[in-house]
Amino acid sequence: KAGGAAWAGLALGDRVAKLSSKAGHGLGEVADRTRAGLESVAKAGKEGIGEAATKLRPAPPEEPAPPPSGLEQLLAREAAEAKPAAPDLPLFAGEPAVAPAPKKTKSGAVAEVDDRSPPPRALAAGPMPHIGGAGMDGGSTRAWLAGGIAAIVLLAAAFWLGGRFGGGLSKGEVETIVADYIQANPQIIPQALEAQRDKEIAKAIDAIRPALEKPYAGAWAGHADGDVTLVVFTDYACGFCRASVPDVDRLIREDKRLKVVFRELPIIAPQSRNAALMALAAARQGRYDAFHHAMFAASSLSPAAIAEAASRAGVVTDGSADATANEVLFQRELDSNLAIASQLQLNATPTWVVGDQLFQGQVGFAALKQAIAKARAKG
Incomplete structure (x- = not known):
């Protein structure tokens, strides 16, 4: 009885019921408020959510600027020590590209042809040359060098991104490795430039191959339907062409x-054009090979020497088929050859084109034979 009276006195049942009722009422209010808040956010749209997220996102800690990396220091030193790029070799060694007019002797004959011409060298890829006077300006390798360095920088950037987001090396570590590798293997830069240059040359050759390999009349030798065509740009004032x-x-x-296929490119001396015109006249008459050899065997490019070479080759010069009578027609061919040379960025003679390869200078029999074999292997 005493326990029952104490339990009734506490009235725990009523109190629990009241607390449950109040708790339920409070939870309902919280739910209502939450529902209203979510509806407001939904109405605000994505932009509102983005702004709220931006405000809630903690600001990234400011990091001090990193010191210059090994690669940046290397490039800075090279830029500070770089000297102006030397111009391409002129048509005459040690002289301007356009040759001065030859001196005349007391008898009025033109002096002997100057045998000087550029030494053999690979074509330097660069800006398109401008044809002016009797010579042509060559391109520069400066643009390719900048492109090679830029490629290396991009390579370093790629490694850096891979390290930052792929769990690899840090930016400074990768740049140090790249800089050390370049210093230990400096040959990779010219090798990369040469590979890129070869690709550009091959592309330029393919773009004009039909016009390049189609001879003017009879200005060709060898097999008429040969499986490989060797094109040579020549000038009768060029000593290396003669050699x-x-x-x-x-x-x-x-x-x-x-x-x-022989392409006349008279760019060395003013008299080169007269000899080239006669060579084209000989080509129309099927006498090109004979005149070609006779003209290179001559000691000068005087009018008398050109006429003598034409006579030895059997070229008709009575006005019915000579160079003077057809000068306009032959000049059109010379202009075409100059345009092709411009497309291929030629700046000297002799220039050899076979397959997708291009060489300048007196490269020799062995080098030409090897280039022909390489072109034949590619089909």
């Missing part, structure tokens, strides 16, 4: 599947 004649003759003699 290369035996190499071409030997190639034709030993390779019965080779076709050689």
Whole structure:
């Protein structure tokens, strides 16, 4: 009885019921408020959510600027020590590209042809040359060098991004590795530039190959339907062109599947054009090879020497088929050759094109034979 009276006195049942009722009422209010808040956020749209998230997101801690990396220091030193790029070799060694007019002797004859011309070298890729006067300006490798360095910088950036987001090396570590590798293997830069240059040359050759390999009339030698065509740009004032004649003759003699196309490119001396015009006249008459050899065997480019070479080759010069009577027609061919040379960025003679390869200078029989074999292997 005493326990029952104490329990009734406490009235715990009523108190629990009241607390449950109040708690339920409070939870209902909280739910209502939450529902109203969510509806407000939904009405605010994505922009409101983004702004709220931006405000709630803690600001990133400011980091001090990193010191210059090894690669940046290397490039800065190279830029500070770089000297102005040397211009391409002129048509005459040690002289301007346009040759001065030859001196005349007391008898009025033109002095002997200057045998000087550029040494053999690979074509330097660069801006398109501008044709002016009797010479052509060559491109510069400066643009390719900048492109190679830029490629290396991009490579370092790629490694850095991979390290930052892929769990690899840090930016400074990658740049130090790249800089150390370049210092230990400096040959990778010219190798990269050469590979890129070769691709650009091959692309330029393919773009004009039909016009390049189609000879003017009879200005060709060897097999008419050869499986490989060797194109040579020549100038009768070029000593290295003269010295290369035996190499071409030997190639034709030993390779019965080779076709050689000659393109007149008179860019060295003013008299070069007169000899080129007569060569084209000889080509129209089927006498090109004979005149080609006779003209290179001459000691000068005087009018008398050109006429003598034409006579020895059997070229008709009575006005019915000579260079003077057809000067406009032949000049059109010379202009076409100059345009092709501009497309290929030529700046000297002799220039050789076979397959997708291009060489300048007196490269020799062995080098030409190897280039022909390489072109033949590619099909």
